[in-house]
Amino acid sequence: MQDGTILETKDLHKHFGSLTAVNGVSLSIGKGKRHAIIGPNGAGKTTLFNLLSGRFKPSQGRILFYGKDITGMPPYRISRLGIARSFQIINVFPQLSVFENVHTVLMSKHHIRYDFLRSLKRWKKVTDETVRLLEQIGLLDKKDVLAGFLSYGEQRGLEVGLTIASDPELILLDEPTAGMSMDETRQAIKLIDRVTKGKTLLIIEHDMEVIFSLADVITVMQYGKVVTTGSPEEIRKDQRVREAYLGDGKHAGTS
Amino acid sequence: MSRNRTWKILFFAGLFILLAVLPKLVSEFRISLVITMLAYSLLAIGFNILFGQGGLLSFGHAAYFGVGAYTAILVYKHLGFSLLPGILAGGLCGTLLGVLFGFFLARLRGLPFALLSLAFNALIYAAAEKWRPLTGGEDGLAMKRPNLLLPGIGSINMFPTVNYYYFVLVVVVLCILYCWFFTKTPLGRVNNCMRENEERTGFIGYNTYTTKFLVYIIAAFFCSVAGALASTLQEFVSTAIINLEKGGDIVFLAFVGGRGIFWGPILGACFLTYLNDALSSLTEHWAIIQGAIFIALVIYAPDGLAGLILRTKNRLFSRARVDQG
Numbered sequence: 001m002q003d004g005t006i007l008e009t010k011d012l013h014k015h016f017g018s019l020t021a022v023n024g025v026s027l028s029i030g031k032g033k034r035h036a037i038i039g040p041n042g043a044g045k046t047t048l049f050n051l052l053s054g055r056f057k058p059s060q061g062r063i064l065f066y067g068k069d070i071t072g073m074p075p076y077r078i079s080r081l082g083i084a085r086s087f088q089i090i091n092v093f094p095q096l097s098v099f100e101n102v103h104t105v106l107m108s109k110h111h112i113r114y115d116f117l118r119s120l121k122r123w124k125k126v127t128d129e130t131v132r133l134l135e136q137i138g139l140l141d142k143k144d145v146l147a148g149f150l151s152y153g154e155q156r157g158l159e160v161g162l163t164i165a166s167d168p169e170l171i172l173l174d175e176p177t178a179g180m181s182m183d184e185t186r187q188a189i190k191l192i193d194r195v196t197k198g199k200t201l202l203i204i205e206h207d208m209e210v211i212f213s214l215a216d217v218i219t220v221m222q223y224g225k226v227v228t229t230g231s232p233e234e235i236r237k238d239q240r241v242r243e244a245y246l247g248d249g250k251h252a253g254t255s
Numbered sequence: 256m257s258r259n260r261t262w263k264i265l266f267f268a269g270l271f272i273l274l275a276v277l278p279k280l281v282s283e284f285r286i287s288l289v290i291t292m293l294a295y296s297l298l299a300i301g302f303n304i305l306f307g308q309g310g311l312l313s314f315g316h317a318a319y320f321g322v323g324a325y326t327a328i329l330v331y332k333h334l335g336f337s338l339l340p341g342i343l344a345g346g347l348c349g350t351l352l353g354v355l356f357g358f359f360l361a362r363l364r365g366l367p368f369a370l371l372s373l374a375f376n377a378l379i380y381a382a383a384e385k386w387r388p389l390t391g392g393e394d395g396l397a398m399k400r401p402n403l404l405l406p407g408i409g410s411i412n413m414f415p416t417v418n419y420y421y422f423v424l425v426v427v428v429l430c431i432l433y434c435w436f437f438t439k440t441p442l443g444r445v446n447n448c449m450r451e452n453e454e455r456t457g458f459i460g461y462n463t464y465t466t467k468f469l470v471y472i473i474a475a476f477f478c479s480v481a482g483a484l485a486s487t488l489q490e491f492v493s494t495a496i497i498n499l500e501k502g503g504d505i506v507f508l509a510f511v512g513g514r515g516i517f518w519g520p521i522l523g524a525c526f527l528t529y530l531n532d533a534l535s536s537l538t539e540h541w542a543i544i545q546g547a548i549f550i551a552l553v554i555y556a557p558d559g560l561a562g563l564i565l566r567t568k569n570r571l572f573s574r575a576r577v578d579q580g
Contacts, residue, residue: 053458079460093451104448107441108460114469116442166460 006031006170006200007052007083012061014047014224021047023224024061029170034201036211039221045204046088048221049174052202053085054078065170079108084168088175088204090155094148098139098158101147103130105165136195137161153184157191164195171196173203177210189214212236274424278417286420287488288532292525293427294484299508299520300434301477306506307514308438309470310450311364314502315356315372316478318379319349321497323479324486325383325390331398331487338403338413342426342483349479350472352379357471361464364453376502383494395493416488423484430477435517437473446470478505511552513559522560 007029014022022044029035037045050056052063054075063071070078093101106126107113121127134140137157142150147158160176176192177185189210192201205211211218211232218235220227228238235241278286298320305311323345330336330344356375360368383390390396403411403422413419437443445466448456457463486492495501504527512523530548534541556563 055454055458074462075454075457076460076462079458085458087455091452091455093448093455095451096447100444100447104444105459107444112441113445113461114442114465116437116440116469116473118441119436119439120441120444121439162455162459 004031005029006066007202008064008067009048009052010062010064012048012051012063013059014044014051014056015059020224022051022058025221025224025226027219027226027229029200029202030217031200032198033216034196034203034214035217035219036215037202037204037219037221038206038208038211039227043221044224045221046174047224049085049172049202049204052078053083053172079166079168082166082169083172084163084166084170085172086159086163086174086176088178090152090159092147092155092158092162095146097144098147098150099130099134099143101158102133102161102165103127105162106130106133109166133161133165137191153180153187156180156184156188160188160191160195164199168199170200170202173201175204175206177205177207185210278420283416286416288528290416290420290423290488291485292528293423294481294488295508295524295528296521297427297430297484298478298481298505299512299524300431301474301481302505303509303514303520304434304437304446304470304477305474306509307516307519308443308450309446309467311467311471312369312506313360313372314369314499314506315374315376316474316505317497317499317501318356318376319352319475319478320482320485320501320505321379321383321492321494322352323349323482324492324496325396325482326479327483328396328398328486328490328492329389331401332396335401337401337410338422338487339405341401341487342480345483345486346476346480349482350476352479353472353475357468357475360471361467364467373499373502376497376499380494380497380499383497391493393494395491395495397491399490400487419488423488426480426484430480431521434477438517442466442469507549509559511549511559513561513563515558516561516565519559519561522564526560 005028007027009025009027012022012025013020025044025048037048039045047056051058054070054073054077057072061071062069065078065081065083068081070081093104096104103120103126106129107120107123110123110126112123112126131140131143134143137160139150139154139158139161142154147155150158156176160173163171163173173192177188180188185207192203193214203214205214215232217229218232219229220235220238220241227240228235230238277289281289298316302313302316305313326348327341327345330341336344356372360371360375363371384392400413400419403413403418405411411418413422445456445461448461449463449466449470453463456466482496486496508523508527509520510523511527512521513519530545531541534544538544552559
């Protein structure tokens with residue numbers, strides 16, 4: 001393990017029957033970096049996230065978090081180690097209020113999970129923290145609204161909120177701006193930029209504007225493999241990336 | 256807001272007085288119907304922790320009601336237990352069974368969960384039927400109500416149904432108060448999250464297996480206490496209490512009452528117990544009428560009687576507001 005590496009994958013594979021979604025991915029995520037993963041649809045980006053967050057078990061290969069083998073751990077254990085993820089589709093608790101959504105994440109963060117003899121109100125500190133977080137993601141005035149009744153953009157904001165609420169060391173965001181209007185996207189980027197300061201971020205994105213304004217490092221994937229990894233400048237110049245993904249570079253921004 | 260609170264206090268004060276003086280108002284036979292309503296209310300509320308609050312549909316909770324019922328009668332008969340220890344023994348046995356079955360069921364959700372719970376119920380039914388020396392099989396077991404022994408107060412004769420009514424009232428109210436409190440605890444919250452989105456609950460750091468296991472056991476406890484209260488009232492228990500039809504009836508108590516609202520199942524339990532009694536004394540074809548009422552409720556009031564009441568209330572209030580404006 002190199003110094004300053006937070007997450008490392010070694011020759012990661014995932015097969016679904018005869019389909020190979022992830023085909024030998026070896027990646028190294030630097031601590032404190034904002035690392036973007038790009039690539040055409042079906043390149044295996046989301047499957048990679050599913051492996052890293054414990055949703056699927058890899059068919060082959062290893063995942064190391066701070067050098068510790070976390071391969072095949074269930075999601076709740078990976079989450080407790082400090083890796084949090086968001087989802088491409090909205091994946092909140094729709095019939096719970098916005099407050100309750102975030103509050104539940106914070107209860108888990110404080111290791112208060114299965115108590116059935118004491119009231120939730122007892123932990124005043126967690127309540128205060130929830131209010132602060134809601135303020136940060138701009139949803140404090142909607143705190144009593146059921147999450148399912150929020151607008152699309154607000155639900156995406158809550159989705160990011162749930163991911164960062166536990167104060168994780170590594171944040172995995174899967175297309176946080178998917179389906180958003182230009183204006184909503186700009187808002188979302190500002191939010192992500194603000195709430196992930198000083199954290200390690202691994203983000204899947206299609207929007208080139210988002211990638212190049214946010215990322216320190218970019219990895220390009222295709223057919224389940226890593227094509228190349230480099231700084232935004234290097235990626236912009238890379239001939240293979242231009243051919244495989246960016247077209248000739250003029251149409252960047254569409255997927 | 257404060258007006259709302261005043262209404263609430265008035266409502267509960269009224270309810271308290273009504274329940275306290277009820278034995279003066281109705282005959283002894285009617286009191287035993289009210290006791291049944293109370294026991295079924297607890298059954299429905301306990302079951303709804305799983306069903307309405309946790310989103311887990313079980314067809315197998317007659318097993319807990321039945322095990323509680325059998326245990327109480329058995330410990331009165333063979334071990335000479337007095338009333339309260341007998342009821343607690345019923346709750347404890349049901350809880351232990353919940354631990355055993357929950358160990359397997361907590362892995363599942365949806366249809367597999369419902370089907371396995373049904374299979375476990377069938378297992379308990381078969382055991383009760385075949386283990387005749389213990390359970391008396393179809394003929395059942397009879398044992399009269401023991402006295403209530405209270406340290407410092409002495410022995411209270413439970414033979415008069417009115418005395419037993421007050422005992423059941425206290426036990427059921429305490430249990431339901433806890434169930435209400437449960438919704439305000441961390442586990443109660445996670446239980447709601449599991450209903451909404453089990454996968455995400457895992458991704459925010461909760462062990463979904465542990466959550467389901469604990470919730471399942473808690474529900475089993477209250478359902479078996481309800482069973483013990485019911486068999487102690489009847490002074491009799493047979494396999495009819497535990498059969499598969501009964502498992503479906505329990506779902507109906509919660510569904511008809513309104514599983515999405517805390518007190519809904521109480522409404523369902525009281526309504527269905529009353530209906531069962533009224534219709535069966537009215538006509539021998541009561542099952543058909545009951546069936547028709549169920550169908551109408553499922554189609555026209557999918558959120559149950561409680562949902563119907565709340566919607567009507569909202570409509571009336573909003574109309575009143577419009578009239579004023």
